[in-house]
Structure formats: C-alpha cells, structure tokens
Amino acid sequence: MALIKTQSVEPVAEESRQAPRDCASLIASLTATDPIARRWAARDLVDCPEAAAALVERLKQESEVSVREVILTTLTNLGDPVAVAGLVDCLRSEDAALRNEAIEAMQKLPDAVAPMMRELLADPDSDLRIFAVNILESLCHPEVETWLIEVIDRDPHVNVCGAAVDLLGEVGTLNARESLLRVKARFANEPYIRFAADLALGRLRET
Template sequence: MALIKKHVKQEIEELPTFLTLEEAISYFESNDESDKKDYAIEEIAKFNGGGEYLVSCINKVEYIEKSSLSKIASVVSTMDPEVAPIEAIMELLKLDNAYIRNLGISILRDYGDVIKYYIVKFLIGDDRDLRIFAINVLGDVDFAESRDMLVELLEDEDDINVAMTAVDYMAEIGEEEDIELLESLKERFKGEVYVEFAVDGAIKMIKG
C-alpha cells in the first residue's frame, strides 16, 4: 500500500501587543496556558507599576501555579533596580509562608549590592521592628559586608531585641575579633540573663 504524505498546516497563534498594563494583566488572569501566562508576565514587567503587580501575585500562592510564580520571580529579578519594587519584595520576607520567603530571598540575591541602600536605611532608622527586619534580611541574603554592618550596628545599639537579633547572626558569621564587642553587650544590658546566654552561645560558635 502506498503511503500518501499529507502536509499539515501549522497554525501559529500570534500573541497580542498590549497598550496598557491593565490589558496585560487581563490577558494574564484570563489565560490558563502556561506559555501565554509566561508571555504576559514578561509584558507586565515592562509597564510602570507592573513590578508591583507581579510581586503582589507572589503573595497569592494559593491561587497561582508555582510555575507562574517561578517565572514571576525570574522576571522580577532581572528588572532594572531603579524601577524594581525592592521594598515590596523585602516585605515578602516577613511572611510565614516559607516558599514565598524563599522566592523573595532569591530575587533579592540577584539584585546583590543594589539593595544595601535599603538595608542601611532600615538599620539606621528609629523603627525598632524595621531594624530587626533589616538584620534578618542581612542574614538571609548574606552580603559580603553583612558582618561589618552587624558589627557597626552592635557598637551603638541600645535596644535589647535588636541587639540580640544581631547576635544570633553573629554566631554564624562573626569572627574571633568580634568577641570583645559581643562581651561588651553583657555590660550594656547588665542583669539580662538572656543576653548572657545569647552572647556566650555566639562566642562558643565563633570559637568553634
């Protein structure tokens, strides 16, 4: 039996061009196909305010496929730092969901030294909770200068909660030359049993 070769016409769907952020968002939210969603994510990031929308999507992990969340993290991490919603990304690290926090950490790591400005801004601010948050970011993102920044903070910090958060991380990244500074915290917060316990534990880990 002779075989008849049939030419099957391939239909290639042309992806739309969006004139506004709203159009791109609508396309993203109304499609279930991963390829179309990925395309929409890339287009959304090009619009003013698109980064903020994409970061807000990361916080909706129960409604959005993880493949789309990974794509969002990848696209946001390559945005120009001048327009990227860095503070919104940092807010992800405050959430209880470990998956979301890890996405936030991975994005911030890709920005590298660019986000140090935000860390320093929080570290020198009057808001205790923001100082603690900044310390946690330093520990999670792990800059080359993380230790130096924590040392500088501990030299003057008078809030016990902030100081002890820093001590916890110094236990991991501190060096033997930092032991004298850590010991001085016992005097600064004299009578606080937890301080003695935390400092002694950190020093023990530093010494190995």
C-alpha cells in the first residue's frame, strides 16, 4: 500500500508570514482570519513599541490560545506604560482566563509595575485589590513585603487582608510581626484571619 505524504505544517506557517512586515501592516494582520498570521504578527510586533495598544485590544477578543500566548509574550517584552496599563485594564475583565494571564504577565514586569502598585492596592474595587496582591506573589521586587504590610494595616476588606496575610506567610520577615498582630486583633471575629495570621507569624524569618 502506497504511503500518502502529508503536508508539512511549517510551509503553511511561513506562507502566513509573507505579508508586509512593517509595523502598520503587522498591526493590521492582528485581525487576519488566519490565526497563524495573527500569531506571526503578534510575534513580529515585538520591535514595534507603538503596537502595545493594538496588542492589548486584540488580546481582549482573541479566542486562539496560542495567539494569546504570543501577544502576552510580546507585551511583556515591550513592557512600556501602554502595555502595562492595558494589562491592568484586563484585570477588570469578566474573563477569568484573561485576568489570570494579565496577572502572570505583570509578575514578569517588576520595574514597570512597581510605580503603580500602591495605586492598584488602593483601588475602590476589592476584587482588583486582591488581584494586585496576587501579582505580588511572584513579583521580584524589594518592596513586596512593605506593600503587603500596608495592605493589612489599612485595607478594610477581610478578603483582601486575608490574601495579603497568606502571602506574608511565604515572604514575610520579622518586620511584619506587629502588623500581623494588629490585623489579627482588627479582625478578631474572623477565624480565617486569626488562623492565617498565626500561621504567618510562625513562619516569619529574620532579615
């Protein structure tokens, strides 16, 4: 029985990359019907800082997981204020997957995210404040503990404080001890806060 030669995937991908590669054309290709063309465009836009807004807009409506991944990688590599502001806006989305993707992308941008962290942690929306604490979980920045201490000292919402206390149990030092005692007293009628604070207090490390 003769073998039927299957067509290689790579030539299809390369054909989808034959459109003009200037920044304006690449931005236009973000809305192409072919997801491979959209993926190539998103990847090649890494050299086009002016494309951040278009990438964010596409991210909010893109259904192909592989394209979304490339868009997020490009936004992370761009890392400019427009890209970061767009990711922050994604935190307000009703799409849980998009919110989680934005959180993961922002965790990779400590220097770009740091200037707006206090603003995020003070946002009127308690859910967004929790997402901001989630960003801190893997944000490699020296102020993470300071921001978490400010949260448990000032935030009125038990769930926001609970998220911050949980994280202090992982990253906190003895500098957080007094704040943990205070939040435990402030939410004395909340069993979880008492439990989490005691757990965090037992894990604090010396600076």
